[in-house]
Amino acid sequence: MTASLLGVDLGTTSFKATLFTVAGEERGTVSYLTPWRTGPGGRHLRLEDFSAAVLGLVDAAVVDLAAGTVAGIGVTGMAETVFAWTSTGDALPATAWNDRGPACHTDLPDPHLVARTGLLDFPRTSAAALRGLAPSGQTIGRWANLPEQAVVLLGGEQVAEYSLASRSGLLDVQTRAWSPALFDWAGLDLRSAPRLVPAGSPVGTVRTTGACAGAVLTVAGHDHLVAAVGAGATGPDAVFDSIGTGEAVIAPITAGQAAQVAGFNAAGFNVGAGVEDGSTNAVCGLGTGNRFTMILDALDRAGYPRAQVMTPDDASAGPLGPALVDLVGAVFHPRWRDLVDSDRAGRVVRDTVDSLAVARAVWVLAVRTASERVREALRELARLTGRPRRVLAAGGWLQDPQIRAIRAEVIGAYEIPATAQAGTRGAALLAGRACGAFPTAHDYPPIATTRIGDTGR
Template sequence: MFPSNGAKVNMTGPLLVGLDVGTTSSKAVVVTADGREVARGRSRTPWVHTGDGVELDAVELAAAARSAVEQALAAAPPGPVAGLGVASMAESGVLLDRHGRPTAPVIAWHDRRDRVEVDELAAEIGGERFSAVTGLPLWGQWSLTKQRWLHRHRPTSAAAAVRRLNVAEWIVRDLGGDEGAEPSLASRTGWLQLASRTWWPETLGFSGITESLLPPLHAGGESWGRVRADEPVGRLAGATLTVAGHDHQSAAVGVGAAGIGDELDSCGTAEALVRTVAPGLPADAVAALTTGGITVGWHVLPDRWCLLGGTEGGLTLTRVLAMLGLDSGALAELDPRATALAGTPVEVATDDRGVVLRGIGDGVGPAQVWRAALERITAEAGVLHELMSRAAGPVAGLVAAGGWARSEALVAVKERVLGPVARPPVTEAGARGAALLAGLAAGVLTDLDELPPPAESLL
């Protein structure tokens, strides 16, 4: 399915840079035009904890993102940089004044300072109606309630803003690109109507803003302008810019799992299932998905929707290993023992306090506990997987990526429950997807359906 190490590599053509501005860090990769990763860089996302919650400074975030790119390019082979694509976490937004300067902190997407505003959204709009129009379950993650919080608690900062951008859009603008609203990121705001792909006046009003604060929709993978000539990271100057959308969807592109019916199982601390589907699911399907905690929104690729559901599977595995006095370095010995078991008497459960183990009797050891944890988190993912299939049709192919996808025992359980699982040789899927989308924007790559498949890194 994926090229071998012996595949011929083009090291003489233009280079593509992908940047994934994530919750924990900004990851940058440099890839060749045939999709081989040749350099990486990383920089911490500069969150701070305040009396209000978790937030960051937009200028500091741009500097951190630029640092990751600079590190990657410093380690990359010589050659022109044709394009830079930027994917990012969603929901968090940057407010800008008329001079393009940030007016307020960027609130973390997972911050819960907007609990009151979420309750008000339920009372004023209604959960079923909100979900039907936006494709989002009603809970405290989306941009609209945090914007209402800013309007209420930081009125001067909110009033000074003339533009609101998502994180990837802000980074592209800071590098010299155009302003726009990329559809996959816009789908996570609570302001975009799913069916019509237009802004919803009612939720804009709820947040205390008008449509003029938001830029026009602009597709990912198209040119968003060029890096300015005086860019401090000199090798970037003149490169074509693009927004590569929500990081989960860029990751699906990066591992070759973005065709209709494809599903990415992103196995990190939070496990995310990302299913690409044809647009236009019926209203009852959207209702079933959102009721089950799955979001429905526009994909970074054209003419596609994205279904996204998540669990805390990776966190559960980390906690179970810690309870056993182990870490991921023990998997080479623990995984085969867990796989060899016919079953396990142990039950792993989770609640607000953490992980709970039941059935610890005579003869139970780490292998039985580990097998139970793998069964538990796969069952949770299986519920989301089956709901997606009932609503949108069977999965065409399942690809696992992320740190926990390296567990042979976990993949064995997944294959028994979910079906065949491919594991491409990709380390930074979101950044690689962003680089490929930059290739499309720059004209280095010309066919969306013939993007370079995942290949072994040259690092």
């Protein structure tokens, strides 16, 4: 049996591992629910739960999918969710990137320093979370993003991959180096910083017996960017729309454009290191999946189950009342989490949604509103870079035909890659780089796409 490549994606909702042949054939996927525990400040991952899930996932993948020999393993996953160890060696839980616990509500560094990171939402960064631990008297000795820690568990070196480091609030996007001033602000010792490496760098081998023994390990990087690689959206004219628990509109930008950080930030784009050969990306985070889930949960609690709400119906509910229109608008406002904390969404739905037809109309308005936000991001990107781009899209929500159709109606034609696992595919391709199966990104096996919509806009 020929050697395989294993792509692992540590996502907000689930951990997944997909086996691929070097020729690009998808052999199958194993999936576990992300082992969150809920506590003060939101959802947390304990190191012991995380370790058991990662090791169990890899074992299940190679056994259930008849892996043969695994030549390389690439691990991608969510950013802004880090394990930290105190100076005495105690492991602290990792808080979910989309749960802003008390540790993230800190004073901010000098605006000039924040601008050097290229990030728009500094309070959610790892730097802010780590600084927030100081009032408890804990001194941080080291930290690691989830994909980086998974590689260590499997036998690899402790490193920091550039695209994940770009989301930490500790990297200077202009110099692509750790910022001593931001380390000082976060209460961290720069001497403890892990070595920065590009995605696809070999960082050790699996130390175990069986099919994975000796497999080359790599940290594939930030999940949205890795999914772009898996979807084939890596050329200079490509833009990738990654819609899962979050949503990100991603495009590679030139060195000259990357220097215009302030302009991209003003248009709603983060600027940070990519996962391909020293690239830089503009990333517009939209958080759509979280918003969709909140609306569907509110409707479900009011007696309108998700499966029925998401089923298209020719019956018209007529125009929605102002309370529901305002609610959908508030869901896509930056302070949307206030709706959860106050249960305003639940109250408005209970008081005003009186039929399944109305519930479906609320859902369609939410899908259309989310698509309009993508359209605006694409327009801003075209303005900033001087040209429109070929749009590819992937993610769990796009498995729904209604969402695909509404999105095409709003943004124009786009393409979907012939895989439901763009994230794990991208991680596997980068594992192929690490083990030498693909000398360059140009050697990746091609992927077919399906065009959604007939005309562009």
